[in-house]
Amino acid sequence: MTNHSNFLLSSSSISNDGVVNATGDELGQIEDLMIDPVTGRVDYAVLSFGGFLGIGDKYFAVPFDQLAVDRENKRMVLDVDRERLKQAPGFDKDDWPDFADERFRTTVADFYRA
DSSP states (O other): OBOGGGOOOOHHHHTTOEEEOTTOOEEEEEEEEEEOTTTOOEEEEEEEESSBTTBSOEEEEEEGGGEEEETTTTEEEEOOOHHHHTTSOEEETTSOOOTTOHHHHHHHHHHHHO
């Protein structure tokens, strides 16, 4: 895995990347990135998890700083157990939350800090 500060990635190179946990269990894939237009910082990666062929997927906002890059395998690594991820605050792919809402941001931050 690689430190974020050693290189830059394009958003298109991250979109659809697979996500695994530290033990190599597949967790899903990156669907989108949420970028703060004022700071230019990527705040969240939107991760799809579960379902089959896009049906029944649950989406999660993962704080971007929780992800590490596995350049060798061209994927992202999230140090969260697969069963724990099922308990993460998520949303339906057709009903996205307001990512700027402070309650949403606090709920997500608290989950990934625990």
